[in-house]
Amino acid sequence: MKYGNIVTLTVRLATSDKFSDYEAPTFTLPNGYRPLIPVRVPCMLHNDPIGHPAFGYTDIGYCTVEKNGTFTIRNFTGSTANYALVSVTYIAN
Numbered sequence: 001m002k003y004g005n006i007v008t009l010t011v012r013l014a015t016s017d018k019f020s021d022y023e024a025p026t027f028t029l030p031n032g033y034r035p036l037i038p039v040r041v042p043c044m045l046h047n048d049p050i051g052h053p054a055f056g057y058t059d060i061g062y063c064t065v066e067k068n069g070t071f072t073i074r075n076f077t078g079s080t081a082n083y084a085l086v087s088v089t090y091i092a093n
Helices: none
Strands: 006-014 026-028 039-046 059-065 070-074 083-091
Antiparallel strands (some): 026 070, 039 059
16 A cells, blocks of 8 residues: 555565575565665564464564565574565655
């Protein structure tokens, strides 16, 4: 959702394998949705949020949104989770 320069993203990202700290899944946000400064937030890592939503997350991940729009999720906990749930609000460039 975008309101003026305030952007709120809620992302559910799934991978075919677990999240890692060295081969993190990445995508790029379009112009108008890129942050004014780099954003760093924790995110929830989960094994099956659709089939078993009541069990909650399994570990905490690390989400970065760079000024160039690169959106990355990393896992430094060694979790086997392959879903990430992220919610972040920031000022867009």
